[in-house]
Amino acid sequence: xxxxxxxxxxxxxxxxxxxxxxxxxxxxxxxxxxxxxxxxxxxxxxxxxxxxxxxxxxxxxxxxxxxxxxxxxxxxxxxxxxxxxxxxxxxxxxxxxxxxxxxxxxxxxxxxxxxxxxxxxxxxxxxxxxxxxxxxxxxxxxxxxxxxxxx
Amino acid sequence: xxxxxxxxxxxxxxxxxxxxxxxxxxxxxxxxxxxxxxxxxxxxxxxxxxxxxxxxxxxxxxxxxxxxxxxxxxxxxxxxxxxxxxxxxxxxxxxxxxxxxxxxxxxxxxxx
Numbered sequence: 652x653x654x655x656x657x658x659x660x661x662x663x664x665x666x667x668x669x670x671x672x673x674x675x676x677x678x679x680x681x682x683x684x685x686x687x688x689x690x691x692x693x694x695x696x697x698x699x700x701x702x703x704x705x706x707x708x709x710x711x712x713x714x715x716x717x718x719x720x721x722x723x724x725x726x727x728x729x730x731x732x733x734x735x736x737x738x739x740x741x742x743x744x745x746x747x748x749x750x751x752x753x754x755x756x757x758x759x760x761x762x763x764x765x766x767x768x769x770x771x772x773x774x775x776x777x778x779x780x781x782x783x784x785x786x787x788x789x790x791x792x793x794x795x796x797x798x799x800x801x802x
Numbered sequence: 803x804x805x806x807x808x809x810x811x812x813x814x815x816x817x818x819x820x821x822x823x824x825x826x827x828x829x830x831x832x833x834x835x836x837x838x839x840x841x842x843x844x845x846x847x848x849x850x851x852x853x854x855x856x857x858x859x860x861x862x863x864x865x866x867x868x869x870x871x872x873x874x875x876x877x878x879x880x881x882x883x884x885x886x887x888x889x890x891x892x893x894x895x896x897x898x899x900x901x902x903x904x905x906x907x908x909x910x911x912x913x914x
Binding site for chain 2: 690745749750752753755757762764766771772778780784785792794795796798799
């Protein structure tokens with residue numbers, strides 16, 4: 652009899668869809684980080700997490716509210732817990748780890764002379780600050796971008 | 803960096819050069835330049851000497867706990883004076899080319 656009841660229970664799709672969308676919220680970070688508009692604030696990833704968690708909640712309400720009709724009390728709870736863990740990890744990285752930047756209080760300020768440098772370019776040719784600020788094109792200014800690197 | 807390459811003609815038109823500095827060695831910089839189509843130079847500071855001199859070191863933030871540069875942007879005039887600085891408090895938020903261009907235009911407008 653119990654088997655028969657199980658057979659008639661419906662597949663609780665919002666649980667699976669919600670879980671997949673929540674995982675997508677995490678793994679799509681690298682893609683969205685390419686564009687400043689989705690990198691400066693990761694709203695696209697947060698939106699995916701939000702949709703995923705809402706679907707999971709809907710699935711859980713169905714599983715616990717009408718267990719004779721829908722599956723998913725156990726696996727729905729497990730998937731929801733995993734999704735919440737992924738969301739916590741993402742939030743920790745975005746709102747804490749990425750903001751641990753040194754204060755750089757000794758960095759050159761507006762009105763100060765820029766410290767000189769002499770470094771190798773991508774072709775192994777030495778290039779100095781003086782070279783970059785002079786030349787046939789008579790440059791007016793230089794933007795120096797310090798970046799973390801690709802390693 | 804990609805966005806700066808995309809707006810490079812706007813920098814050229816104003817007589818502004820663009821240069822990147824990181825701890826990456828020249829061969830990695832050459833590969834990256836070719837791959838991403840960068841036409842501005844990428845300079846290599848493997849010992850982080852210049853990165854330290856500009857106080858933009860992020861100790862232990864690299865792979866295997868190596869020292870790397872934190873993101874930072876400086877606009878330097880041909881007089882060598884620093885005219886604009888951006889020191890982000892979030893690694894993911896870097897200066898956009900439009901910010902640097904408008905800062906430069908504003909400085910030009912006010913005759914600085």
